Every structure is written in structure tokens, then in C-alpha cells.
Ligand code: HEM
């Protein structure tokens with residue numbers, strides 16, 4: 001049988017991709033956040049989607065440490081497999097660090113953080129705590145540059161397997177693959 005990710009791992013992967021698309025669109029269209037920027041709806045939505053991403057990533061990491069990744073495809077050289085794993089680990093790290101820095105910075109700026117106004121999140125940083133101003137800049141830089149660069153590398157890698165090597169690496173993350181018929185053989 002061909003090795004593939006579990007349907008839970010696939011669902012969590014694609015849910016995070018969808019949430020990140022919304023989150024970047026919000027980040028790029030919300031007003032630039034400065035000293036006395038009022039908390040508009042777009043900024044509030046950016047906080048809520050960010051907290052939702054953080055929650056889903058924690059669930060995904062718990063799933064991941066309790067479920068190994070599928071065996072690598074035979075045709076993939078070990079160095080490529082190790083590089084892909086490194087990119088995956090860095091993506092997981094950023095998916096945790098970026099929203100936590102955003103949360104710290106929102107609290108530092110004295111914004112309340114809620115999950116779609118349903119739950120009030122705890123305040124994890126004192127307002128204007130001296131020495132913590134950099135958290136906002138680092139949050140934006142890591143999201144806009146490090147995360148997008150790594151995602152770019154990751155997607156180029158997936159397309160290289162699909163279009164050039166023509167192996168099954170991309171399919172391992174696609175819903176419904178390998179399908180009942182092909183898994184019987
Ligand atoms: C994976 C989740 C997140 C991503 C990808 C993300 C992305 C971004 C990006 C790209 C910017 C810069 C916008 C620009 O270009 O000017 C930004 C700014 C900001 N985000 Fe997020 N964000 C995330 C989660 C959060 C969360 C959870 C919060 C708060 C609860 C938050 C609060 C902020 C704040 C306060 C700023 C302004 C920072 C500053 O310029 O000083 N973000 N975010």
C-alpha cells in the first residue's frame with residue numbers, strides 16, 4: 001500500500017493553509033498599527049483568526065507527535081527528505097512563534113484579544129512594558145518574510161515532485177489519495 005498522511009493530518013494541513021490565506025489578506029488590508037490606532041473590525045479579525053490559527057496549530061502538533069509522518073517515497077534522495085523535514089520543522093516553529101509574538105504585541109499596545117468576541121484571551125504582556133516594543137516588528141518581519149519565503153520553498157518543492165520528478169510526494173497530502181482501488185494492490 002502507498003504511504004500517505006492520515007485524513008486528520010491532511011485536514012489540519014489544508015485548514016491551516018486556508019486560515020493563513022485569510023490571515024495574510026487581513027494583515028495586508030487592515031490599517032497600519034501605530035501608537036494610537038483604534039481597534040477596527042479588520043484588526044479585531046486579524047487577532048481572532050491569528051488566535052484560531054494558534055489553536056489549530058497546537059492541535060496539529062499534538063496530532064503530529066503522536067502520529068509519525070509516512071515513510072518517504074523510495075525515489076527521494078535522503079538529503080532531499082532531510083531538507084523537507086527541516087522546512088516542515090521551521091514552518092511549525094513559525095506557526096507557533098508568529099501568533100504568540102502578535103498576541104504579546106497586541107497586549108503591549110493595550111488591545112484586548114478575543115476569539116471572535118466569544119472568549120476573552122488572557123493578557124500575557126503588561127501594557128507598554130519597557131523593552132518589549134520590538135515584538136510587533138519581529139512579528140511582521142517573520143510573517144511577511146521568513147514564513148512566506150519558507151512556504152514558497154515548500155510549494156516549489158511540492159511542484160518539483162509533481163511536475164518534474166513525477167513521483168507521488170504531492171499526492172500524499174491530497175484528500176482521497178491513494179483511493180480504495182490503488183491501495184488494494
Ligand atoms: C499565523 C498568524 C499570524 C500571521 C501570519 C500574522 C501576520 C501579520 C503580518 C504580515 C503583519 C504585518 C502587517 C504589515 O505588513 O504591516 C501583522 C501585524 C500585526 N499582527 Fe499579526 N499575524 C498573525 C497572528 C496575530 C495574532 C494572533 C495577533 C494578536 C493576537 C496579531 C497581532 C498583530 C499586531 C498587533 C500587528 C501590528 C504589529 C506592529 O506593526 O507593531 N497577529 N501580522
Ligand code: HEM
Pocket residue numbers: 013016017020064069084088089091092095151154155158169170171172173
Ligand atoms: C499550496 C500550498 C501547499 C502545498 C501544495 C503543500 C504540500 C505539502 C505536501 C505535499 C506535504 C507532504 C510532504 C511530504 O510528504 O514530505 C506537506 C507537508 C507539510 N506542509 Fe504543506 N503545502 C502547502 C502549503 C503549506 C503551508 C502554507 C504550510 C504552513 C505554513 C504548510 C506546512 C506543512 C507542514 C508543516 C508539513 C509537514 C507535515 C508533517 O509531516 O507533519 N504547507 N505540504
